Amino acid sequence: MxxxxxxxxxxxxxxxxxxxxxxxxxxxxxxxxxxxxxxxxxxxxxxxxxxxxxxxxxxxxxxxxxxxxxxxxxxxxxxxxxxxxxxxxxxxxxxxxxxxxxxxxxxxxxxxxxxxxHRYCSHCGNRLVRHDKERMLYCEKCNNTEYPKIMPAVIIAVTNGNKILLSKYANREYTRYALLAGFTEIGESIEETVKREVMEEVGLHVKNLRYYKSQPWSFSDTLLMGFFAEVEGDDSITLDREELALAEWFERENIPVSESDISLTSEMIEYFRNHQE
Incomplete structure (x- = not known):
């Protein structure tokens, strides 16, 4: 990565x-x-x-x-x-x-x-000043403080025995196969994010969530957390066409070859391809 x-x-x-x-x-x-x-x-x-x-x-x-x-x-x-x-x-x-x-x-x-x-205070509009001890900006007028914001998100490899679910985004420049992904909302845990995103994007229930690893993804100011999850019940896909152009199951031996090794998504796909459990 x-x-x-x-x-x-x-x-x-x-x-x-x-x-x-x-x-x-x-x-x-x-x-x-x-x-x-x-x-x-x-x-x-x-x-x-x-x-x-x-x-x-x-x-x-x-x-x-x-x-x-x-x-x-x-x-x-x-x-x-x-x-x-x-x-x-x-x-x-x-x-x-x-x-x-x-x-x-x-x-x-x-x-x-x-x-x-973050040049100006979002509360009073005063010019923000750099702190001399930590990476923080503060307002000398109203004492408002600003720290770098990192958005938590999940990458989800949904599996079904020897198959993995791959998708393509809708209306984006990136057209290669990817795993399901989504941002964590206020008030939910990371595990709840996994289940919600899978249900929203492809209409599937998942179980046996297993954390894989994380990745700082500064292209979108995101901290990605990767999970493997097994499909529960019917594996028929109901596609959210506003988010995805397509989603389909691939047998392990038919997974498309990745052209990049910089992302958590690519590493997780390759891990599934090479590790039969």
Whole structure:
């Protein structure tokens, strides 16, 4: 999965320190990020590689995290005309290498969106201020506080003996087979989310829920939790056509080959393909 970057180590402990010239400077504008031109691998600029920058760039840079001894910072108001770099869509992180930089890029993008969307207090409209001890923004006028928001969601592999249920989303750019998925609503447990989403999307009851593993999925600011669940009773599908284009059962030996290894969905499908219980 995209966060599996071992033997490298990801450290997200918050710090307030001035960047050094050798640290990475990540610059976003909407859905785009500044990366190396014509590079066969993913390349982010270091502060020393930026041109026509003012001292304020260093003063206003926000520490994000570190991978091993490499520190990553978020920078704003950067002149986009950088000779060695160009703006590209953040979708490149789905396929780029090296993997640890792709993970760094999409994680940084999630934090960029949070900072960009929380410039002002939602209660009184005053400008929010960065805290010096933790990743938090606060209002000096009304004491309102804002922390990064992570949305819990489930990925569900519904099985029926030697078969697994695969689906395709409706009205989305992603057209490959996937597992059922959905966000947890206020007032329900993760297990209740699994049962509700399966019933809503394909009209099936499930039993014997088994937790598999989790994944931070910064493409949608989500913490995904994967479950295997066995169908209970009739396995006839009643499709929610607003959510899904199709859903069908696949025998283990006929499961379509996945073209990506970055997602929890792909790993769970491959796990079922290769582990007969």
């Amino acid at each position: 995209i966060q599996d970057i071992a033997p490298r180590t990801f450290s997200n402990a918050y710090k307030t320190k001035r960047p050094e010239t050798t640290n990475y400077a990540l610059y976003f504008n909407g859905h785009s990020i500044l990366v190396g031109k014509d590079s066969p691998t993913l390349r982010f600029p270091r502060f020393e590689e930026l041109t026509d920058v003012r001292e304020e760039i260093y003063q206003e840079a926000i520490y994000l995290f570190a991978i091993d001894d490499e520190c990553f910072y978020l920078v704003n108001h950067l002149p986009e005309e950088q000779p060695e770099f160009e703006m590209k869509d953040t979708g490149i992180f789905r396929t780029s290498n090296p993997r640890h930089l792709a993970f760094a890029g999409i994680t940084a993008y999630s934090l960029y969106k949070w900072y960009d969307n």
